[in-house]
Amino acid sequence: MNKELEALLTGTVGFFWPISPEGGFNSDPERGFVSKSSSGRLDIRTLNEDSDSALSSPFGRERPEAIISLSPEGSAIILEITRHGGTSNIGGRKASAYKYSARTTITGFPVEHLNRKKVDIRVKEIVAYFPGISQWAGLRVSNLKQENKEDGRAKSATIRLQSPEETTAVLGSLTLSIGGHWEVNNDEDRASIYSPVAIGVKAKRGRSVSELLNILVRVQDLVNVAYDMFVPVEGGSALIGAEPAPRSRPQFWHDALMEPPPSRNAGKAKKGIPLFTLAELNGADGISRWVRLHDELPTVFDAVTSPYRYSGMNWHSYMRETAVGIERLIAFSKRRGRPKWASERPYSYALAKRVGKPFSDFVGDEKVWADIFWNAYNGGKHQANYEPDPRNLSALALSGNLLLTAYLLHRCGMSKDSLNSLLQHRVSYVLRDRIRELVDKPPADLKPPKR
Known part of the structure; x- marks a missing residue:
């Protein structure tokens, strides 16, 4: 900074x-x-x-x-x-x-x-720096080679920094780019290196800054889902229309990209292995599809991405937002052509059948799961005295959100094999086992009382 x-x-x-x-x-x-x-x-x-x-x-x-x-x-x-x-x-x-x-x-x-009489306040390019996501992006900017002495003490170290080749995708008249960035601060005995993944949006002519930033917020949403936590942007550069060729790149700051919601990541470990990689979405083209699909289904995406931006949501709220997202997805699909799969009831079963084997293998029996999920949603929506065990409700809400996420990722280019790998090997086995227990022996408290 x-x-x-x-x-x-x-x-x-x-x-x-x-x-x-x-x-x-x-x-x-x-x-x-x-x-x-x-x-x-x-x-x-x-x-x-x-x-x-x-x-x-x-x-x-x-x-x-x-x-x-x-x-x-x-x-x-x-x-x-x-x-x-x-x-x-x-x-x-x-x-x-x-x-x-x-x-x-x-x-x-x-x-x-x-x-001058007027000032050009439009922006031509914004590049955001995402540290710690190189495994997701499949990019390496720095490579370390270290040599030790016979007694195990460090002898020498060589660090090579090289910006990887950018990959790009078209977003209408805009261009989305994914590459690397590096900075070196040679401060005597405290030298430091910063080598984040750089994701940018570029326009041929100046645009409103909101137009470019909204796309980067959508990209951050995807990264948040991949790491199951809010991943803040730490730095970035911009080009403004008033000075398209500056001597040094101006820096930018934006609250939604750089300010994590209070307590959202409290007590959570640093970013680990992502649930999926950029390669499994076919690279930059997958991000482009994610952004375009968000423009078509903003309220559906909110059910998946909003929990990473807003704190204070309880499990009843999380269940409700997920189920409403499924309802809106089914309604949108019907408006676009009344597909046969969208006619199944309840809607959770329709979506589970659409995602198919990866999800049915995850929950055990998708029809039983769907009925339990939808009953719990209706119980929380219509009955004030419906209070199931929070552990059961949280498992149901999380599994429903995973189903909605899997559908959106599949629409963006992820294969069924990759979805299966995500649900079987990268999602917590504790959640998977808990859901299968609920499906095998549905607890009585999950069934809403008769009115």
Whole structure:
């Protein structure tokens, strides 16, 4: 993280120019302070030094499309303004002020563009750095060779850093790329190497930053599912339309990519073996299909990906979100052509039959499992006194979510053999054995009481 970005996040003073949606701005800047708040967003507070505007409410102002900042540490463009307002004080001992909240910033904005009538705030490329996922991506940036002495002590070590060849896929008029990135910090006796997987989105012409970031958030969703945890982005670079060929690549920050939800990964070990690899999705093309399918089925994907972004969900909620995702998937499939498989009841059985042998081998008897799952969903939805053993409910909810995940991965290019490997060898055997016990001998408490 460079000094400009670090200063914005930890707090710094500066001049700020709000930019209108048309690219216009007031040549006189606002003076104020910026820092990252506890919510994970950038908060900016500036003084309202215009005595005329201080007479009116700050909430009546047009929300800016962006804000250009100039601080003692450098310059930046702040984007995705989500909130704006402030306070008006006439006389007394308080100053009038404006307040803004934002989700994204890119360092190194060419402030000389403020001499123009309009500012180009569009973005041409964003690359996010994902550390610790090289096994999933099938990429290695660093290779270590170490030689020991006869007594076992280290003698020498050689590290070779080489950026692997990028793989790309087309996303409409955008290009998705997957490659490597490396940095070396040769700080005397504390030298360090950073070599994450780099995943980027590039446009031929400048686009809204939200358009490019939304795709990277979808990619992060896929990585989260692969590692069954929130995998934060740690750094990245961007190219802005105002300066498509900078001397050094600007860095960016975005809350959804880089701020993990509170307590989501508490007590969980560091990333281990992924449930599936990028190769099993046919590389970048599989990610492209995942992003496009998300655009078709956003509420279905939410059931699979949202638990990694939002904390505080109990097992009843997890069961409900999973079942609703299955319902919406079946409804969408019927609207697209009423396929025969979608006519089975309950819907959990229809989807289990669609995924086929990999899931039936996982649960033992997919029809019995489907009936238990759907009864538990209906019990929780309709009966306030339905309180099964949380361990049984959690096993059912997790298995249902795995079923929905398997279907989506299969739609994105994963073979049935790979699905079978995921469910039989990579998912916890404890969950598999627990589900089979429930199917073999369904506990009485899972059956909703008669009303």
